[in-house]
Amino acid sequence: MSDLGNRSSVTGPQPIGERFVVPPAMLAAAENILELLAQGQRAELETLVAAKATGELGELLDALAPGAYQSHEIIAHAKANNHYYLKARLFGARAAPFTLQLRLGEHAGRWIIWEAVNLSGGRTAWTR
Amino acid sequence: MQKMIAVDRLARPDEQILVPVERIREARIDQRLLANNVMPFEEDFLKGRLHGIATGEMQAMEAAGRTLFDFPDAPWEFQLDMARQVWDESRHAEIFSKLLEYVGSYLGEFPESEILWSCTQVDDPACRVAGINRGLEGLACDVFEQIIRMGQKMGDPIIERAVDYVLADEITHVRMGSKWMRKLTEGDPERLQRAQQFQDNIDALFNFDGFRTSKEAAPQVPLMLGSRQVDFDATLTISRETRLLAGFTDEEIDRLMKAAARSSAY
Numbered sequence: 001m002s003d004l005g006n007r008s009s010v011t012g013p014q015p016i017g018e019r020f021v022v023p024p025a026m027l028a029a030a031e032n033i034l035e036l037l038a039q040g041q042r043a044e045l046e047t048l049v050a051a052k053a054t055g056e057l058g059e060l061l062d063a064l065a066p067g068a069y070q071s072h073e074i075i076a077h078a079k080a081n082n083h084y085y086l087k088a089r090l091f092g093a094r095a096a097p098f099t100l101q102l103r104l105g106e107h108a109g110r111w112i113i114w115e116a117v118n119l120s121g122g123r124t125a126w127t128r
Numbered sequence: 129m130q131k132m133i134a135v136d137r138l139a140r141p142d143e144q145i146l147v148p149v150e151r152i153r154e155a156r157i158d159q160r161l162l163a164n165n166v167m168p169f170e171e172d173f174l175k176g177r178l179h180g181i182a183t184g185e186m187q188a189m190e191a192a193g194r195t196l197f198d199f200p201d202a203p204w205e206f207q208l209d210m211a212r213q214v215w216d217e218s219r220h221a222e223i224f225s226k227l228l229e230y231v232g233s234y235l236g237e238f239p240e241s242e243i244l245w246s247c248t249q250v251d252d253p254a255c256r257v258a259g260i261n262r263g264l265e266g267l268a269c270d271v272f273e274q275i276i277r278m279g280q281k282m283g284d285p286i287i288e289r290a291v292d293y294v295l296a297d298e299i300t301h302v303r304m305g306s307k308w309m310r311k312l313t314e315g316d317p318e319r320l321q322r323a324q325q326f327q328d329n330i331d332a333l334f335n336f337d338g339f340r341t342s343k344e345a346a347p348q349v350p351l352m353l354g355s356r357q358v359d360f361d362a363t364l365t366i367s368r369e370t371r372l373l374a375g376f377t378d379e380e381i382d383r384l385m386k387a388a389a390r391s392s393a394y
Contacts (some may be wrong), residue, residue: 002173003352004282005231016284017175050158055390059316078145078239081172085145085239101145103155112391114158115151 003097007034020079030074030086033102037061038069038090044109049113050105056116060100063118068095082106083114096120131198135246135259138190144227144236149243154231164339168360169349174278175233182224182235183262189217189245191260197255206253206312210303212259216297222291230286254312258323262376263330269374273367274343281358295370302374332383340364340388352368 005016029048036045041119042061050055069090076087083105090098099122130137140146153163166176192213199206225235245260272295275284279288309327313320336339341347347359366388371381 001355002168002171003230004174004278005354015230015232019232019234020172020175020237031381052158076236079172079237080152080239081161081170082160083155083159085147085155087142087145101147103151103154105158114155123137123141123146126139 003123005038006010016058022077022079022084026084026106026111027074028076030084030088030102030104031072031106031114033043034074034090037100038072038092040064041064045113048110049116050107053113053115057113060116060118063120064098065092065095068092069098085115087119129152129197132251133194133245133248135242135249136240136247138187140240146242147239149241149246152239152241162339165364167339168351168362172238172349174231175228175272176238177231178224178228179235179238180230180241181268182221182228183240184244184268185217185220185224188264189214189221189261191244191248191256192217194248195253195256197280198251199256200348201251202312206308209308213304215300216301220294220297223294227287227290242357243333247333250326252322254309254319255326257305257312258309259325259330261301262309262331263327265298265301265305265333265373266331266376267334269295269302269370270340270365270367272298272362273370274365277343281360299370299374302371302376306375322352328338332387335388340366340386342366342368342385 002088003017011101022071023073026031034047035046036048037060045052045061053054069092072088073091074088078085080103083103086102088102089098097107097120099119101115101117101119104111105114106112135148137144162172167172170176192210196207196210196214208340228234228237244264247264248256248303250256271290273290276288276295279291281284296343309320309323312338313323321356341363343361343365346363348359349362350357351360366380366381366385370377371384
């Protein structure tokens with residue numbers, strides 16, 4: 001049930017509600033998944049994906065140049081109830097940065113991939 | 129500079145997560161939630177609703193700006209109205225960003241949907257104002273009236289007054305849309321019909337499969353206010369009084385109510 005905040009503080013200290021804490025387990029799972037993506041560890045990743053997203057994950061892996069990425073960065077995350085969208089970028093010395101978006105959600109005690117989208121070449125910060 | 133920006137080309141900085149509304153619905157279904165919109169009985173309700181409005185205000189600002197840019201041959205007074213709307217929407221975006229902080233959230237905590245921008249995808253200014261100013265801003269009148277009532281029930285003058293301030297502007301935007309939809313289609317009944325049809329499509333898009341009722345017919349659900357429990361609407365309500373103030377006719381409001389009821393029957 002939603003909690004609309006503590007009304008006794010309406011005209012006093014703000015904010016009236018507390019921030020949700022991003023689950024550390026989700027962030028840890030994200031780091032692991034991004035590492036596996038950078039390394040192109042297809043078999044291991046296939047154990048971390050919801051059945052409905054296997055096709056998307058396959059397309060994402062196909063778009064990644066094998067062995068080209070050495071590091072990654074989580075750019076943003078956003079909450080969709082108990083799932084999290086995650087935007088990230090993979091970097092490699094001889095490859096252009098690769099931007100992707102995942103949706104992670106907990107299933108049977110593990111954070112797995114529910115959506116995987118290639119954002120490289122997609123929208124930018126400016127529309128011209 | 130490019131005109132008629134497609135939905136998937138809408139610009140956003142890296143740290144914003146923009147997701148097509150179909151994907152957001154899918155995410156909700158995957159979590160065994162109702163497909164449409166945050167509902168009052170969900171933990172995220174107030175934060176999620178205010179976040180949706182804050183990003184909607186940004187897209188409304190961009191939409192009015194793009195309408196100004198996309199139709200340079202439109203009458204000067206039309207352009208002035210659109211420019212004024214950009215200014216209004218930018219204030220609204222700021223107000224809702226601050227309200228987000230007020231309730232313990234922040235811009236970017238939730239994904240932004242592309243749904244409002246998808247309603248700009250038409251190359252006739254009469255359709256554009258019918259869809260955005262009458263369709264979407266009409267919806268905003270309903271949503272804001274409901275949040276104002278919620279603020280009153282919560283005993284929260286900050287939410288109540290901030291949203292009331294924004295609602296006053298939205299009412300003028302609907303009136304502006306009605307004026308220009310008629311003026312731009314004068315002597316061209318077919319064009320008027322196309323504009324009305326475009327608005328009808330947008331109204332249908334926001335019927336939320338029957339999760340809209342009049343406020344009198346809204347079932348009540350319990351919400352927590354600290355340790356106190358209050359009852360509030362379980363549906364997104366349609367506000368006849370506010371829509372009348374915005375210049376919709378009783379007939380138009382009846383049609384919207386009937387469409388929502390039909391949607392519910394499905």
